[in-house]
Amino acid sequence: MESAGGEARPVLPPPPPPVQELAGAANDVPARYVARAGNEPKVTVTAPVPVIDLARLCQPGGGADEASKLRLALESWGLFLVTNHGIEATLMDAMMDASREFFRQPLQEKQKHSNMIDGKHFQLQGYGNDRVASEDQVLDWCDRLYLLVEPQEDRSLDLWPACLRDVLHDFTTECTRVKDCLLREMAKALDELGDDDDYFIDQFGDRADTHARRQRRRASGFPGRSLVRRAHQTSHPARQSRRPNRDNKQWDLQEPSAPGCNKRGEREAISGSVLFYRS
Template identity: 40%
Template structure:
């Protein structure tokens, strides 16, 4: 998520999707330490359910309905750092298209996907593109996941050469696709530009949630949302988690928190895998059909001076089913400073808990710490 930044890597990991079809045991570089394995870490039987918030009620005309839903939002972002959003206004059929486009990309032949590789000259890693996360040491434990990152906002930052032309609904500038039909003539069909449309809709959702979160802190509702200005960066990460022969030994995505301000994720309704850490216990995030996952990012934890928490989460693998998801990460203008809101800092009652940092430096730090299994937010946290 660091625009234009490139890293030297110690080795090029295999494409996991290809590896999964060839091995009966995961290679040793994917096997996590015994104490970190999903079979050892206690996964909760849901004594408390992951919160669900109805976004349509956050702005309801009925005062009681609105107040009740705002209370649920407060509890979610203070106690969990994430929630499942319903009432978001996106048609279920369109959410299905989003997942189908993601899956459709990963169903392309390997040589087609590699046209959009995240490797420059075969040896330098960049954030945008298709492949795996960077490898910075021989001892690094790798994730059982392939990913495809794209900058989707602002328009001036989009690298059009990295946007696939297949499947057609992933990106089609004219929206007209010519295909061969019967009787030896061509037909034209209107194709939705799914990724662009999804980007617009998710920004509206992120704006609504950010406005209500600011209000909960006594700030003007436009405080957080207004920071996502015309230079703010939005990244899309298309994730693919292949079937794994030993899911009890391997993680699809290692524990981490998001360097975003806020994250809006669309998840596969057919198979679960996301888990969130709360009070030392891993909770399965359940499948709620047509719900979106809203995740507080490190940016909001910092700007709220710790009032809202950016949750640690991970993805587990599955022996029977593969899984896809699409996460939209909203970050500030790379040149903006990230720091607690002045209104939320008081030397006596609410001391500053995070140091000031430039957004582009923070986001660059995410990938360097993630590869090592640490959290970038710890680098700016001020000890009490």
């Protein structure tokens, strides 16, 4: 198969049905959604996720301790949580409410924003499953909505549900403010960069892609089945995620005990009062 530009398109397996449809109709969960034994990495270290207070970090002359914590997080972890970031709780709640409203719509309504072109060709943006490259690929037990939010002029607004459009724009604007603040503070925290506070911002340029991912996970209803779930994007408050640190050890990342510190996966799944950054 060739694209309009004459380039050959890869032949991909047909997309699986939405998880919403499978969860409501199947007598058993399909094998490709079941986690395979032995795939989980061995955990060797357990530690809390670093938490950075952005308000304290940006305080003139008063953020030295927070800057040291940020540098340690960057050098040793490659990820951290952010609290006191200045995004209003009402906006974050509105983002979550709009996401729930979209996923509660009838399947045929959500399919209007499908990530399958003509039902055959996968595109990254839109509603549906992740890209399926092979028949035996293990799939994530969720349906997702994936959208490019920056640069603004490259947005495919036809794929943006009406219930999400305005609040996602406002939310992205606030996240961009936080992102730029963090990037400047990261540059300040690394002595090797000298006084170039805009080093990381300049590296990204003014046309860096930013995507938002909203997803809904469903209870399987299949006792004894361990379903595939992307650890860093699950929203359960008691969940733990695993990742290697800079020394290639496997860390079991435990939830901080600070009130309101609910870990979330990347900027598109923000809730409560915390942003999650992953380098």
